[in-house]
Amino acid sequence: MKKVREGYKMTELGEIPVDWNVECLENIAQRLSGHTPDKKISEYWNGDIPWISLKDTKRLDKRYISETTDYTTEAGISNSSAVILPKGTVVLSRDATVGKVGVTDKKMATSQHFINYVCGENLHNLYLYYDFCNRKSLFKRIGIGSTIKTIGVSFFKSLSIILPPIKEQRKIADILSLVDDQIEITDNLIEKTKELKKGVMQKLLTKGIGHSRFKDTEIGRIPEKWDVRPLLEVSDRSKENSFIDGDWIEAQYITDEGIRLIQTGNIGVGNFIDKGDKKFVSEATFEDLKCKNVEPGDILICRMAEPTGRACIVPELSKLMITAVDCTIVKVDTNRFDTGFINYFLNSDYNLKRVVQFEQGSTRKRISRINLEKLMIPIPKIEEQKQISSIISSVDDQISQYESKKGKLQELKKGLMQKLLTGKIRVKV
Secondary structure: OOOOOOOEEEEOOEEEEOOOEEEEHHHHEEEEOOOOOOOOOHHHEEEEEEEEOHHHHHHOOOOEEOOOOEEEOHHHHHOOOOOOEOOOOEEEEOEOOOOOEEEEOOOEEEOOOEEEEEEOOOOOHHHHHHHHHHOHHHHHHHOEOOOOOEOOHHHHHOOEEEEOOHHHHHHHHHHHHHHHHHHHHHHHHHHHHHHHHHHHHHHHHHHOOOOOOEEEEOOEEEEOOOEEEEHHHHEOOOOOOOEEEOEOOOHHHOEOOOEEEEOHHHEOOOOEOOOOOOEEEOHHHHHHOOOOOEOOOOEEEEOEOOOOOOEEEOOOOOOOEEEEOOEEEEOEOOOOOOHHHHHHHHOOHHHHHHHHHHOEOOOOOEOOHHHHHHOEEEEOOHHHHHHHHHHHHHHHHHHHHHHHHHHHHHHHHHHHHHHHOOOOOOOOO
């Protein structure tokens, strides 16, 4: 049996300080329900009472929520099981996106997909918010259902919480809020820099650097000295499979190791997304199916939504790689074209909107490789291509730095929650 540290005691929720308690949440907070007023009755909607639904999950996990997608009315509340929640209520999603949490910044109501708590005098609402944040993995594990996860109300009726003295709760919440403040500041910097990148791309990819004379073309107004060519022409025709679709890899060919299979989900808008669910095929499969080799530095274009036509440059993952049939491999002729410039143009708002015109299919939209080949792109001299690519890349580097900082802050917050909310680290009050 594990020895309990001096000054601590063992409880059903683990080792906690002796002056802390474990309490049933029902005893220290009032649980209130949510509901959906009848959508068919117009008098119940477009009022002035914010109504939190699953449409608002992106607004949660950011401490306070003050705006919602839909608004209900007093009549809507009166003629349903919904209730008006006071400012400071902790709301938690128990359906679909299980475990999303927030604190109401004003009087609000919620749908039935939420469980809501009005904290009593011995429970600080931000402390409860962070406790719920720390239990996300539990909520996801408890949720049942093959398609839509749900946590039944019975689970919450017996839910217990580690409860420090109220002053210590406030101090813990203050410390975690400081980290959240930094995450929010960093998030804003990321968004502002992304907006800057859009503007820089729009200017450089249409006006270039230092041009004063322009001409009208099939892709719009561009510098007079630039050319317009089909995408096919940027490929290095001296290389095998220089502009070709990937391979049809069925489930029985997938292995846990071997040659990396790059999937459509790995292709972001301009960047490679290295997801956790990596897939591979064996060398024997590679040979038997005569798969096309993908090399670091190739551009992969996803022919499926969303968005159709997004592209990324393949990073150095391994010597041998392949890709899915809905991805087109482009091996750029680097003697005449800058890979970064081509990739930035492919992912520009202008080009992605243009690709939509070539989509086919009633259910799963995609663009054919033949239509991809015909996409016209602007071509400056290679020196200017490299200059433009370098400028946009410097903005990307700044975004990456901010995202790295955000990731470190999130890890710090996670570690602090695990230690502060269990008393492993005590705070002075």
